Amino acid sequence: MSSNITPSESTRSHREVLTALSGLLLGMFVSMLASTVVSSSLPVIIHDLGGDQAAYTWVVTATLLTTAISTPIWGKLSDLFNRKVLFQLAITIFVLATAVAGLSQDPGMMIAARAVQGLGAGGLAALSQVIMADIISPRERGKYMGLFGAVMAVSTVGGPLLGGVITDTINWRWNFYISLPFAIIALIVVQKALHLPKHPKKQTRIDYFGIVLLSTAVALLLIWVTNAGTTTVDGQGHDLAWGDLGNNDWWSLLTVLMVGGGLLAAIIFVVVELKSKEPLIPLTLFRDRTFTLSVVASISTGIAMFGSSVFLSQYMQLSRGATPTQAGLMTIPMIGGLLLSSIIVGALITRFGKWKGYLIVGGVFLIAGSYTLSTIHYDTNFALVSVYMFLLGAGVGMTMQNLVLVVQNTTAPSQIGVASSGVTFFRSLGGTIGVSVMGAALAAKVTDLMGSDSILAKMQAAIMSLGEEGAAVAKQLQSGSLPEVSKLPEAVRVIVEDVYAQGISHSFLIAVPFAVISLIAIIFLPNVPLTRMTTSERRQATEADFATVSTSEGMSVLTATGGVPVVGEPADEARDGNEK
Template identity: 75%
Template sequence: MSAVSSSAPSAVESAPRPAREVLPALSGLLLGMFVSMLASTVVSTSLPVIIHDLDGNQTAFTWVVTATLLTTAISTPVWGKLADLVNRKLLIQLAIAIFVLATAAAGFSQTPEMLIAFRAVQGIGAGGLAALSQVIMADIISPRERGRYMGLFGAVMAVATIGGPLLGGVITDNWGWRWNFFVALPFAVLALIILQRTLHLPPRAKRKVHIDYFGIVLLSVAVSLLLIWVTLAGDSFDWWSTETILMVGGAILAAVLFIVVELRSKEPLIPLAMFRNRTFTLAVIASIATGIAMFGASVFLSQYMQLARGATPTEAGLMTIPMIAGLLLSSIGVGALITRFGQWKPYLIVGSVLLIAGSYLLSTIHYDTNFALVSLYMFLLGAGVGMTMQNLVLVVQNTSKPSEIGVASSGVTFFRSLGGTIGVSVMGAALATSVTNLVADAKDDLTAAIVSLGAKGAEVAQQLQSGSLPKVSAMPEVVRVIFEDIYAQGISHSFLIAVPFAVVSLIAVLFLPNKPLTRMTTSERIQASEADFATVSVAEGMEVLAHVEDESEDDAAMDASSEASSRR
């Protein structure tokens, strides 16, 4: 029995799928990811201009980002669970449709509230793309072989993450920011067509589906209350107040009820038993810090370039290239090294160290810091994100049961998105508080600068009193320098918040079990386990049959002995 069962996996592992079979299936998936990334990155550099034009303040700026991250985080485990229950191809097509239609609708926003609402719907689709892309990759590519294809994903990331902000800046400066929300539509239609024609996943056994609706509602309530409290506390109400007690208490109660529901559910949204897996638990902890660094940097570096260095949206897109370069080079290079040598842990450790270094160094920047140094700091942070982001999902998929690949992958992605959501909320709240305090401290200097402008000073004063996010690049120089210094200090202090989380991430990575990567895809692992089960069943059947035959022989011998005795 052991010989048969051990040979099945090795036979599967010895024959990795050729590229000509994998590439057509990946083409639609790659384009779907490109649509998702382009629709997000093309808006990043124009967001300060958008909030200014819609008369929004710093809180509105934070919530435009947080709304997307929040619904992405909440919907990710839902999509992941659905991926274990229903057709994955249909799910990813649905996710693309939701994402792009909501993105297009956001282009018609007239108020910050409308934009926030459409961005929240957009996050639902983004959660599906984040979870399902990882699950489908595990269906068609083994963990060990996945690095071979990281170059393709790196190319897609390069075009979307570098080209997106640049394209967004050019569109904003020449045709207006609303066109940024429409640019992804043709790519989305093409992605849906290609997915339909090229993505052919192995058939899955049909079974009755149970959706954990109570779990979805309770998780949404717990996370939403926590983020609303973080965003509004200290501004709309005091940190220690009745509102704080109600929101934090409600979040804790919803979280406790969520745990109770998950323990009783037939198909839990997040199977809590998975936290018994040491790899899953530690990867979740590490993913939180990665999410804070990744989302926090992408949001607030764009603000730093425009509000602290007076850059236009196009210039801001160019100035963030060092971080994207670090992310791309590290993710592509490490992916290739993992495939070649099969070792993953050293790269995760180095990536976690770079997260700490990048986050800390960015907390020291000022409005006049040499841009070469700022570029180096961004590169280090990007390299840290590139080494940790995908590889944490990879090691979890490598140790999870084939039947739980969906919830395992989406679980790590969920906590990464949750970490990013909380990180952006906390960093945004800290930035808003810092800016308010620094503006109050600089009141005398601002008054003197405005008075020196003469008649034009009244117009500047009116803009500042409106409370909307200022357009620093358009301010007179004497006022612009003051605001650049204020926003530089506020943003740099916000980056300091990410440092302790990055340290915790490093500790978690150090304790991750260093298990070798398998060469089997999820489908092949399911086939191998079914083959093992069949082998065990046959062996047990043979043992039962042999036992029955032995008993029959014993009975026959006893009958013969009794007959002989009676004859005597």
């Protein structure tokens, strides 16, 4: 069997693997840098564009939504087309959309550009996992997963810092242009360094109807979650409640239409996928216990990862009065936890071949980090906040990549693309829904607190004490756009910081039950040993086994009949011919 495996695949040295991975690592670095460089600047960006909390949430959610929807599409395409070309296409889409985002003149344009950006991000996320499976076995992949964790950590730490400095010293628009030269280098490196084994050609069939249905279902539910319970203003300045078409903000006619439409689209999607010859997400994968439980666990990881990156930056700026640069520095403990856990655990998995214990510890850290962050206030000791962030980061680092690894270890080689992208899809979907729900909870909590009698009395007294300056401050707070807290007078700033801290801690509480579910799913994962064969080697081994079986069957026919069957004809027909 081993003779059917090419030497380049079975004897690839550590240096050759690193050379092949360099393009992937650089592509992921471009993706992460372009995404994180704006995270510390988003409050300033939304303030300058005149957006409110809903716009802030959708600037993030738009990218996560299209990333989630496009991930299984890229995964399916990777089983049908050249994976290297697809990876280069994903980089190109991502950076062009990022550049357009830098030209945004209003929140709508920014959200649209970020949505297109997510299409490229989905490709980079899905294809990097699939390509890794092509060239590295699950047993050896742990230490290389650590490299991806390191790149993620460096870009996640460096991005907000770089973005904060650019925003404070130049202009936030340059945050979107900074990734362009890195993208050009990534395309060149991928072209020269990434060499993948050839895959057998398959008949191409894309499930377009499934794509439309999935997009419709997810988009309707997210738009409902983001807007339900909020109010907007019409052209005459009158408040329009989301529930004006019904008796209640959350239980209104619009709610029935959007939730009902989303659920109907989801049900039709399931029916279509069951009947499709080339389904976008093969629902037969859910028969595999490992895949199903990994998907459940990945949803919580996505909520923790995306939710923390979005709302921790807001907490630093809106609740602690930090500048964008300072906010980037203050989130380092979380990234440190992610970096250390992903590298150390990856190396340990490769060395000892054991993985389940580390995932269980990671699940415990996710619960601890989510819960402790739900207790923070504007004046909580920052050392404690750092410990809470470190716990959450360590939990994400131990679970995120390794859940994909576990699925790839047990999935048939022909379905590696859709299985890997399936886990990534549900992680992104979990993050998208999590950010939307947490953002809606934050907006509702802040609105309630700002309208309470106690806060109104404190705010009125603080504004009155400012004299003439108070009128301008009051106008800014009443505009509905996100305040630039670091520039508010101290008397008002303390009140606003307290309100936003309560809102953000309330939103983190939502992640706790999902983290508990994630731990339960991890505990019940089958503890299957990691194989030392790459996907390409497993595919060739399967083909070799099939050829051996076919040859054995053919020899049985020859022995029984004494004749030579015609190639392509059934054995019975050959036997009938000899009998004649």
